[in-house]
Amino acid sequence: MISFNNVSMRYPNSAHLFRQVSFSIEKGDFVLVTGQSGAGKSTLLKLMAGIEPPSSGHILINEQDISQLHPNAIPYLRRRFGLVFQDHKLLYDRNSFDNVALPLSIQGITGEDAARRVRAALDKVGLLNKEKAMPITLSGGEQQRLAIARAVVSRPSIVIADEPTGGLDKTASLEIMQLLKAFNDVGVTVIIAMHDVAQVSTIAYRTLHIEQQTISAMPAQAGIL
Amino acid sequence: MKNWLNQHILAIQLVLQRLQTHWLNTLTICMVIGITVTLPGLLFVGLDNLQDASRSIKQDAQISVFLKPALNGNVIQRLINDIQPLPQVKEVRFVPKEDAIKQLGQQFSQKDLLADLPQNPLPDALFITLADTHPATAKPVQAQLQSRAEVDEVVIDSVWIERLNSMLLLGKRIALIFATLLGIAMITVISNTVRMQVLTHEAEIEVSRLIGATHSFIRRPFLYMGSAYGLGGGLVAVALMFAIVWSLKQPVQLLANNYQSDFQLVFHLVNIGGLILLSSAMIGWIAAFIALTQKR
Numbered sequence: 060m061i062s063f064n065n066v067s068m069r070y071p072n073s074a075h076l077f078r079q080v081s082f083s084i085e086k087g088d089f090v091l092v093t094g095q096s097g098a099g100k101s102t103l104l105k106l107m108a109g110i111e112p113p114s115s116g117h118i119l120i121n122e123q124d125i126s127q128l129h130p131n132a133i134p135y136l137r138r139r140f141g142l143v144f145q146d147h148k149l150l151y152d153r154n155s156f157d158n159v160a161l162p163l164s165i166q167g168i169t170g171e172d173a174a175r176r177v178r179a180a181l182d183k184v185g186l187l188n189k190e191k192a193m194p195i196t197l198s199g200g201e202q203q204r205l206a207i208a209r210a211v212v213s214r215p216s217i218v219i220a221d222e223p224t225g226g227l228d229k230t231a232s233l234e235i236m237q238l239l240k241a242f243n244d245v246g247v248t249v250i251i252a253m254h255d256v257a258q259v260s261t262i263a264y265r266t267l268h269i270e271q272q273t274i275s276a277m278p279a280q281a282g283i284l
Numbered sequence: 285m286k287n288w289l290n291q292h293i294l295a296i297q298l299v300l301q302r303l304q305t306h307w308l309n310t311l312t313i314c315m316v317i318g319i320t321v322t323l324p325g326l327l328f329v330g331l332d333n334l335q336d337a338s339r340s341i342k343q344d345a346q347i348s349v350f351l352k353p354a355l356n357g358n359v360i361q362r363l364i365n366d367i368q369p370l371p372q373v374k375e376v377r378f379v380p381k382e383d384a385i386k387q388l389g390q391q392f393s394q395k396d397l398l399a400d401l402p403q404n405p406l407p408d409a410l411f412i413t414l415a416d417t418h419p420a421t422a423k424p425v426q427a428q429l430q431s432r433a434e435v436d437e438v439v440i441d442s443v444w445i446e447r448l449n450s451m452l453l454l455g456k457r458i459a460l461i462f463a464t465l466l467g468i469a470m471i472t473v474i475s476n477t478v479r480m481q482v483l484t485h486e487a488e489i490e491v492s493r494l495i496g497a498t499h500s501f502i503r504r505p506f507l508y509m510g511s512a513y514g515l516g517g518g519l520v521a522v523a524l525m526f527a528i529v530w531s532l533k534q535p536v537q538l539l540a541n542n543y544q545s546d547f548q549l550v551f552h553l554v555n556i557g558g559l560i561l562l563s564s565a566m567i568g569w570i571a572a573f574i575a576l577t578q579k580r
């Protein structure tokens with residue numbers, strides 16, 4: 060589904076984050092991207108979603124090399140992903156409902172059809188009663204769940220979440236992880252960046268660990284705890 | 285197709301909503317643009333009216349056509365028959381050289397002018413009264429006459445009208461220059477406003493781009509916004525101009541009456557108003573386009 064072939068990445072005027080890494084993620088995988096702060100977890104996710112281009116190497120999504128894509132095709136590539144950003148990137152000038160509706164309106168889905176899907180997504184993350192609430196009035200965990208609702212509303216086949224449990228306590232973190240696992244259970248490929256794997260409970264996952272400019276893939280294992 | 289239409293409806297709804305939320309801002313911009321457009325607009329209306337007036341001036345424009353000597357009566361009649369039906373021609377009068385010399389004699393009160401001359405030096409002539417005084421009316425008739433073998437010389441007796449018309453042309457050119465300058469001012473105002481809007485929606489633009497919005501999806505509301513400002517300003521301008529023309533109507537009519545003229549001040553709402561609305565909406569769109577291009 061996603062494969063990296065000899066991908067190297069460095070931002071201009073800085074050292075390599077990783078060199079010549081190759082791995083692949085299959086459909087239905089539940090993958091944790093781990094590594095220290097600054098190791099390049101967020102960057103790896105951005106490479107997958109075509110937000111940053113790699114310095115060299117090839118990234119294939121469904122056998123298609125994304126560096127070969129025409130710039131006009133990039134937006135359509137991104138629509139296949141549900142993205143949860145490290146800093147949420149919620150829009151604070153509109154309520155929860157409108158935040159979740161954004162990906163749909165980008166795809167030209169409006170009206171009743173959109174409303175139904177937005178409510179379904181809010182329901183899945185347990186925020187149906189907060190559809191009129193402004194994001195600023197939501198707790199950290201609720202904001203995180205709202206961001207997940209926005210990521211899944213357009214029913215993407217891949218959900219990429221960057222530190223979705225950042226700043227949350229153990230209970231709230233667990234809730235988030237279980238929520239993401241629930242999407243994985245119905246076939247969605249889920250890729251999560253996090254530095255504290257201890258938060259993951261009994262969920263079976265694979266890891267991609269970034270350390271010293273290499274990425275080591277570890278096979279599926281049951282979570283600790 | 286439905287999606288495509290949806291996208292546009294969505295953008296327009298969004299724009300209307302934003303305009304409404306910041307209605308005071310919207311109103312201010314529309315007023316500024318409206319007044320900016322009103323000034324050259326009024327100049328145009330004034331010139332347009334002067335031109336109408338010059339067309340309806342009671343004194344008819346005339347063309348004098350001097351014919352070659354010794355033409356047969358049939359030939360002359362054929363020429364008259366050819367000219368008469370032209371739409372620009374109101375009346376054709378034939379004056380044979382014998383009548384012409386008689387008239388000349390009367391003018392100089394010298395009954396036997398003819399007797400002193402070996403032969404009549406005057407040519408046969410046609411006097412053509414034109415349908416109106418616009419130079420464009422005389423030109424084709426003149427051209428057609430000059431191309432005829434029977435015709436010796438064609439003289440248009442409407443020099444002063446041409447002069448008036450060339451002044452009007454100059455006036456229009458000046459108005460156009462004004463309009464261009466003010467159009468540039470308008471572009472500056474609108475593109476600046478749109479740029480501010482882009483800044484205030486930066487978060488939304490960034491997220492939208494990250495989750496798969498196309499370039500045109502992001503630009504569309506801003507382009508509509510620019511057009512809306514232009515259109516709003518145009519509406520203000522048309523309303524202002526309408527009010528100003530209406531308030532001047534009576535005094536102008538009084539003035540015209542003093543000169544025995546039935547001249548009336550008019551504002552061609554459909555022509556000029558429509559042109560103003562269309563061009564200001566277009567200028568707004570261009571301004572927004574410029575703002576969005578500079579942003580990158």
Ligand SMILES: Nc1ncnc2c1ncn2[C@@H]1O[C@H](COP(=O)(O)OP(=O)(O)OP(=O)(O)O)[C@@H](O)[C@H]1O
Pocket residue numbers: 070071073076094095096097098099100101102103145254
């Ligand atoms: N756009 C950018 N331009 C230049 N350097 C960048 C950019 N984004 C990230 N970096 C640098 O790349 C390195 C990796 O950043 P990244 O955000 O991928 O780390 P991370 O593993 O996600 O860290 P954290 O756990 O703190 O989120 C950092 O040193 C960061 O400063």
Ligand SMILES: [Mg+2]
Pocket residue numbers: 100101102145221222252
């Ligand atoms: Mg990060």
